[in-house]
């Protein structure tokens with residue numbers, strides 16, 4: 001294993017699958033029984049806010065029932081024990097990385113447990129459901145929404161992620177299908193600057209050919225194994 005100095009890790013729904021959270025692109029093409037365009041777009045929120053809120057209330061209730069798995073725990077160990085620069089970027093809106101002990105997690109697609117004011121952009125912790133009549137603590141608006149980056153919206157912190165990718169010597173993609181940009185393009189940026197690129201996934205992702213190494217299997221096994229290698233165990 002080369003002596004890396006700066007690692008960027010991207011995680012997707014596959015890292016939380018063994019905890020019991022459904023991935024997005026299941027065999028039926030539905031996400032928990034819904035078409036994504038009915039629950040994950042700004043248009044859906046405008047058209048049927050009750051449906052969208054109910055959907056995310058259900059996701060929060062489900063999240064409260066599950067626990068981090070060994071893959072989350074291994075990344076928390078890496079954060080604690082590795083001496084280089086580490087940026088953990090997740091597409092996941094769950095809080096399993098944090099519950100496993102990671103303190104620095106960049107949620108590029110937002111967070112299930114955070115509410116967002118559609119008027120002023122303030123965000124704050126949402127808990128399992130928002131009491132009726134809740135208003136934004138900053139501006140008093142009642143136009144509240146889940147702090148989720150819907151399809152057609154810009155992910156968070158893209159400049160910071162891009163800067164880290166341009167400076168990394170290893171990019172690792174874990175449990176993501178590579179179907180959704182801009183995250184699907186991170187491997188290209190890392191390759192462009194000459195970084196090693198490693199994919200840990202159950203099946204080859206859409207961008208599999210761009211990785212210098214692909215290991216196929218369950219995140220709960222592959223991630224602890226890889227972290228052990230990095231830490232020189």
Ligand code: APR
Pocket residue numbers: 011012013014015017018023024025026036091092109174175176177178179180200201202203204205217218219220
């Ligand atoms: N271990 C490792 N990988 C797994 C496991 C597992 N136990 N189970 C499933 N996978 C892999 C699948 O093979 C698949 O490639 O995880 C990937 C999950 O892909 P998606 O369901 O498409 O999830 P993701 O890539 O995170 O989706 C990206 O799409 O809907 C949007 O905004 C949403 O953040 C999400 C984005």
Ligand code: ZN
Pocket residue numbers: 117118119120121122136137138139140141
């Ligand atoms: Zn506000």
